[in-house]
């Protein structure tokens with residue numbers, strides 16, 4: 078029995094039905110809300126494990142719902158958006174969402190996103206137990222020693238590459254936007270920072286994926302940002 082409690086926030090009845098049917102079939106527990114106000118209330122009274130949030134709600138903008146919830150809760154939020162523009166997703170991610178799905182989406186995609194988020198939750202719980210070392214596949218980051226290893230061999234990283242790697246590891250499973258990353262690394266987000274970021278990310282990725290068969294640790298989300306995948 079899957080014990081994960083999902084809050085489905087969606088005002089379109091047919092999409093809500095599809096999600097609820099999928100959740101039921103996979104033994105998730107669920108709650109539903111059709112407005113932003115109800116979503117906030119349900120979150121505060123039932124403390125769900127994951128929130129699936131439609132951005133286009135009748136009473137308020139989904140991004141404002143995220144901002145409100147983030148004032149007191151870290152519950153993972155997967156944004157569901159009919160809008161194909163990257164800007165909306167970026168705004169939602171910067172407001173504190175963890176991941177996104179674009180409508181129309183398949184049942185498999187929805188389930189895959191939920192699994193990613195559940196793995197991330199489990200990983201962050203383990204992380205709290207032994208905070209000093211991060212493990213992911215054959216990648217190991219020893220935060221206290223300031224060293225990273227791949228298959229027990231030390232990686233030779235520049236200070237910025239190491240900082241980037243730590244940021245991605247600390248947020249494993251979560252899509253980080255360009256703005257979020259450049260703010261954390263350089264303290265600002267100027268136009269040319271995204272170009273520099275791309276260069277550092279390419280060299281970091283080369284070092285991470287040099288001898289691993291086909292393991293991909295860093296996922297690129299074109300126009301949005303990057304994610305460290307839990308392998």
Ligand code: CA
Nearest residue numbers: 088131133134
């Ligand atoms: Ca809607």
